[in-house]
Amino acid sequence: MIIYQPAFLLGLLAIPVLIAGYLLAQRTRRAYTLRFTNLELLRSVLPRAPGFRRHVPPAMFVLGGVALLGGLAVPVLNLEIARNNADVILVIDVSGSMQATDVAPTRLDAAKTAASALIDQLPGDDRIALISFSSTATLKQPLTTDHGAVHAALSSLKPGGGTALGTALELALSQLNPVSRTASGVQPRPAMIVVLTDGVSNQGIDPQRVTPELVAARVKVQTIGIGLRNGNATVGGEPVGGVDEATLTAIASATGGKYFYAQAAGELQSIYSTLATQVGWQFQQVNLMVPLLIAGISLVMLGAVVSLLWFRVLP
Template structure:
């Protein structure tokens, strides 16, 4: 167990201080009784000695103080939290060819808009991860239910050189490894889908075929959205360079993994991506504040203290 406000634990010094104070009071009470030599008169005027009952009530009060001091320090502990494992990996091409404006306003901007609309449409319990790729591929946002974090990362995408489509698939599969395991079936991968938004042409890194083979082994369908036309072009070092869309490669990726391919104009149909994904629950270990739990312990002890004082001593403390 740890504490969010450990500096407040000094209040626990009140516990030994109260114990010492109580012992001093008992010693002085005993000393006064010994000084009162007329024991017959003392037995008449003094109330019946409550004995151990008085000590029980005092001990409970001191325990209550200790519990309240601990609660005030905001304790936290590690707990197992259930988490839905169903995951969608949104993988976006940020290669220079995505700067082409044959899709309004540009291929990249259209892909960003489509990705954000898709993320917003997903069921809240699903995890979403974001992968971007150009010459290399990176996991920008690991699987999470925080839609705002994914949308911010999509808005922040920047163009870079080359297109490593095969690496993008491998990196998307790596992102799935960050989803918590199902304790009842630890070897079973999380139910998942990859949505690949690209203009299709690979020119660096591992081959698309190797990536597709890995996705098939993992049984993860790759839905593709092709952005561009056969007539797209971009200006590179002052020269206009053709960058036609490779719809055939995008279609082959989808077909080989048991998914579907789309164009930018038809991506509204993407609900099909998650309609049959299924559900699986895993558990993650998280730090969770348990101040209310310790406050409850203190309240319960205070109630027992009051009851003990009332029924054993005839008065409230």
């Protein structure tokens, strides 16, 4: 919640003082009544004492004042609302270098765990697809709202082969019906491709060739590099290369996405959690000023009406 005029909240400090003053006045009034009032005459005129009703109007005035001060402070509530009917395509590198253990337990296992958490965070109406790529790209799970099926496909991923990033991007785009997305006057479904890789594309299509098609189809691509920077990761005793950060950054930037880098499993999970909120949820601000002002005025007016109705004879 954001408070735009917090100075008005200082008025709440007067509330305890007013309550204490009211209680003191009630105590003084009671003592005066017992000392100077003919109780028998009072009972004959007022058979039933006001009791707790005496305190209802003041309570309404106090609550109304609190609501009015709250409204004048202009509080704005940030609500997280599910953005339904989005398409998310997870594209995961399963090349041989993903067996490296510099990101524990292995790069691929860390990726699978983080991607699984992302799937759990997305709204149930979102469609998710899974593509793996090594020397070629494979559609492991077409777009579906059955998130359990995506989990199953994710758990089946095995490492081995080269890195065909461009081919994987082209396959991902084909799942999003790019022809209809480029039609004028059409508002396409929110869509995001999340790519994770640990190396340089060395097979298939050049990733930069696919980028203009992604831009035309209005598909945002989030790219993630994984592995220790300047590390000495090896697989089977052979050193593995680093991430092509320049290409990943260019793809993300051109499509309106962002490039991330993860050197640990915890960082990777944090990245995927952030991405889940970007496509699966949207934030809506609700200004509470008017409702609070209406509530405050209503309580004050209701308190005045109740006071007049209940205490017309002896307030």
